[in-house]
Amino acid sequence: MNLLRSILSSTIFILLLVGCIENDPVYEYFPGDKIAFSYAVDGEYAIDYLVGSKIQFKNNSVAEGECIWDFGDGSEKVRESEPIHKYEVAGTYDVVLEIVGEGKLKKKILISDIFPTVSIEPIEGGVCEVDKTTIELSVYLPNPEALEVEYTWMFPQGTMDQDGNEVLEYKGENPGLLKFKNIGSQKIVLKTKLGGRSLEEGVLNVPVAYNKPAKTLYYAVKGGNLMALKLITDLPEGMNNNPFDLGIKSGQHPMNLVFNDSCLYIFDPGKQFTYISDEDGVLGDGSISAVAYDGSKVETVLTNTNAAFDDPFYGFIEGDNLYFSDRNKGITRVNKTSRNMALDRNDSRFGYFVQNERLLYYNAGYQYGAMNACMTKLSDGTWWWSKTYNGLGIFRFKESDILPSTISIGEAGKPYPVLANGFFIKSFVVDEVRKMVYYAIRDKGVYKATLSDFTDPTKITASNPGTLIQALISDSEGASGEYVDICQMALDPDDGSVYFGYRKDPASTVVSGLKRYNPTTNEIESVIDNVEIYGVAINHTKAKLF
Incomplete structure (x- = not known):
């Protein structure tokens, strides 16, 4: 028994001695390590490889022999094992280590410029x-x-x-x-x-x-960014009201902006918004995006990579429902909270809310391919839907007027008479408080009419388009029936102001910019000059910033 205890004690003592020995780690080199090297910044800026930084290169090769370094910047080759090198110009360089008689290894190094x-x-x-x-x-x-x-x-x-x-x-x-x-x-x-x-x-x-709460207007600059502007009518003398740059690209053709629940929704049919032969249904490039009110976040609601004619052009939001119209077929309804959707007409989520062929106007007011423009829904549930080709004017309907299936020829008893029949109206707003309608007629200008006159087909006719506020000739971007024109108006119901973006025709003497109809003076004022604008929208919640 004493012998066993002696053996155990000796064994434990030996193990303790072994455990105290600091053995150097054994490195296993693979064939690829025959020639190897590493590099690191020497000094204060150890993370960044900057112009002027001291970079320590180290030969880690298994192979032995004379080292020759080529740093790839045109400097003389260096014959050292662990040289330090500085780059004078930003860029990507090929660093080559040659072990004489053994071979070479090349690695890339990225050198960044210094900036404040x-x-x-x-x-x-x-x-x-x-x-x-x-x-x-x-x-x-x-x-x-x-x-x-x-x-x-x-x-x-x-x-x-x-x-x-x-x-x-x-x-x-x-x-x-x-x-x-x-x-x-x-x-x-x-x-x-x-x-x-x-x-x-x-x-x-x-x-x-601003130093007190005010509404915010958003606008999309052609070829630029989304911008925001405080709507201030009592600006102190000596103070300028400049726009805010949200730092987010407007998109290709952001025809419509809709502000709802702290989000700005952008409806963009993409680069290709005019007619194109798309037999395979693969040329769509439009999208709907949701931008946080302060520009801090951008989310994709929907993208279209299928048929070009399905791209989203114009939009409207009510409750949880987001509506968008395509080029010339109809209006689709989806949930506004949905994100990252891919438009697919075979998916039940993207069934039409209304199509041209499901209203009694079809072939009895407008025809096949009637081009879509702005739309809105009044407080009594009546939709107003503008058409700019194969039947011009504003067509009204209620959800109960939508037929369960498509028709080929309209029947007697159309829901309502066509408004502004024969006029190319890309955008309009209805001021239900003041009972007024404001609208832009292509090649003519911006008009107004009382709601009662505008809804009376005998009052607004080819010879009497309404009361002209100002003659404005817009650019001709697009083709017949597709002209972008003044593509959106935004109403401030509190004071009756109407805002819109104007992109001038080259022959026009009126400069491009953000415009405001002033109901007090009955004139159109320039808010911001020399900027080309597509869609506009108002956040009616007042705040000092956004």
Whole structure:
């Protein structure tokens, strides 16, 4: 028994000794490691491979022999085992390690340029309010070679320093506390020289809110971004109301914008919105997107990669229902909360809410292929649906008027007479409070009529299109029946204002821009000039910012 205890004690002692020995790890090299190397930034900026950074290259090869390094930037080859190299120009380079007599290995390395990053220190309350909130800027600039830095700040008109003086330019790293006398996106530009070399400009857009709640109008710029503008009618003297840049592309042809439940919905038929032969049904490129009210989030509601004529052109939202019209067939209804849907007419979710052939107007007011334009639904449940080809005018119906199946020829007893019969009306709005209708007639201009006159076919006729507010000739983007024209109007029911985007015809003397019909003066005013706009929409919830 004592012998057994002695053996066990000796065994445990030996195991403890073995456990205390620090053995070097044994590396297993594979054939691919015959020639190998690694690299890392040496110094403060260990994560970034920047112009001017010291990069330590290390030979990890199993093969032995003289090392020859080619860094791929035209510099002389280096005969060292672990050289340090700096790149003077940003780009992607091929680094080659040659072990004389053994072979070569090539790897790519990406060298980034140095640029300044501009940011704002946290603001109390999170909102920068016009002529009130002060901000402080900060800049981060990697400087691996500790070179001399020159900063020049460029500020927009109305930027004030802490002493109340306007400052448009400041040389130095810290311009101090600043505030703004104008509303909207305030673009700050930082020009930087590092060791005498001009770097990419740092740009910061500061959203400056109004000092009291106001509605927000959104508009889609042709070839540009979605923009937002505070609707302010009592702007203090000396203060400018500039738009906010949401930093989100408008799309190809954003014909309609609809604001609903804190989201801006964009209806875009895509690049190809005019007639095209699409026998295989594969040329669709339209979409519906949902953008958060402040531009912080963009979601895809629906995309179409099937038939081009199924692309979404115009939209309307009521409750949870989102309606969109295609080119010339009908209107589809889906749930507005749905996301990432792929339009497929074989899917029951995308069955038509109404088709041309399911209203008694078919071949008795409009014909096959009648082109769709704007639509809306009045408080009494009546839909107004504009057509611009193969039957021009505004066609009305209630959901109970939609037939259960398609017909070939319209029957007697059409739901209602055609309104503005024979007129190309791409957009209109109905002010039910003031009993007025506003509409744009192609090649003529913007008109108005009382609701009672407009709904009386004997009052609005070819010889009497209504009361002309202003003659406006829009651009001719598109073809016959497809002209984009003034593609959307937005009504502010509180004051009766009507907003729309105007893209001028080259021969027109009226400049393009965001327009407003002022019901007090009975005139159309320019809100923003020299910008081409498609869809417009209003968020009627008042806020200082969005």
